Amino acid sequence: MILTNVETVPGKTIVEHYGLVQGSTIRAKHIGRDILAGLKNIVGGELKGYTELLVEARKQATERMVAQAHELGANAVINVRYSTASVAQGAAEILAYGTAVKVV
Amino acid sequence: MEDAVDIIAVLVPIALLALAFATGKVLERRHYQSIAERERKLVAVPAVTCETLDDERPVQQVELAVGSVVVSADYFKRFLMGFRKIVGGEIRSYSSVIDRARREAIVRMKESCPRAHMFLNCRLETSSISGGSGRGIGFVEIVAYSTAVTFKA
Numbered sequence: 001m002i003l004t005n006v007e008t009v010p011g012k013t014i015v016e017h018y019g020l021v022q023g024s025t026i027r028a029k030h031i032g033r034d035i036l037a038g039l040k041n042i043v044g045g046e047l048k049g050y051t052e053l054l055v056e057a058r059k060q061a062t063e064r065m066v067a068q069a070h071e072l073g074a075n076a077v078i079n080v081r082y083s084t085a086s087v088a089q090g091a092a093e094i095l096a097y098g099t100a101v102k103v104v
Numbered sequence: 105m106e107d108a109v110d111i112i113a114v115l116v117p118i119a120l121l122a123l124a125f126a127t128g129k130v131l132e133r134r135h136y137q138s139i140a141e142r143e144r145k146l147v148a149v150p151a152v153t154c155e156t157l158d159d160e161r162p163v164q165q166v167e168l169a170v171g172s173v174v175v176s177a178d179y180f181k182r183f184l185m186g187f188r189k190i191v192g193g194e195i196r197s198y199s200s201v202i203d204r205a206r207r208e209a210i211v212r213m214k215e216s217c218p219r220a221h222m223f224l225n226c227r228l229e230t231s232s233i234s235g236g237s238g239r240g241i242g243f244v245e246i247v248a249y250s251t252a253v254t255f256k257a
Contacts, residue, residue, distance in 0.1 A: 003168035004251040006155045006225045011163025042120060043127040044178025044201065045135065047243060051174045054245055058170065080168055082247060084231040092233050
């Protein structure tokens with residue numbers, strides 16, 4: 001599956017459009033990580049635990065989007081966008097969406 | 105007894121401020137050094153915000169490149185912001201935190217596709233994941249993503 005965030009797939013031609021596909025996941029913070037992050041908050045800088053958490057979440061959202069595109073018979077998703085929203089205290093939603101297409 | 109409690113109540117925040125000031129400063133300088141170094145290495149691989157490829161070379165591979173980082177400001181910077189809120193204006197101490205994070209995210213995005221020759225349509229997204237508790241900026245996540253293009257050799 002080819003993923004791009006431009007409206008074409010460079011070097012290939014789009015032959016069929018299948019429409020919007022999306023994948024999302026809602027993740028809650030882990031209390032242990034939260035305590036560590038609280039300590040890290042004193043000296044500032046990167047919070048690796050949270051970075052990993054969100055990287056993982058984004059990967060899962062992307063996988064779900066790809067699975068949906070696969071079902072439609074697509075071999076590429078173009079114009080992929082990510083968005084993050086805080087849906088509740090201590091939980092974040094990661095959304096990935098794009099247009100499923102067939103390229104040759 | 106009450107005096108002792110008072111003294112501790114004053115000393116703890118001062119100690120935290122001193123700790124945050126010293127370590128925060130050192131960590132920030134180190135981070136900037138590491139970013140500058142890695143940016144120099146990757147300067148030949150541009151990340152552009154254009155969507156179209158202005159290159160005639162045949163394309164071998166395209167993939168989505170993503171880089172992200174979650175950061176927070178240190179205790180001292182949050183303390184400074186308390187003052188800044190009184191008179192208004194730019195909060196320089198926070199600007200540097202976000203600037204660092206954004207550059208780190210772009211560098212990570214580039215590092216995730218070491219064979220790419222170009223990064224098209226680079227997007228930057230910032231989101232606060234503190235859950236809106238209202239205490240400063242809390243944690244901020246910066247995501248950089250783009251289409252990594254590799255040309256045929």
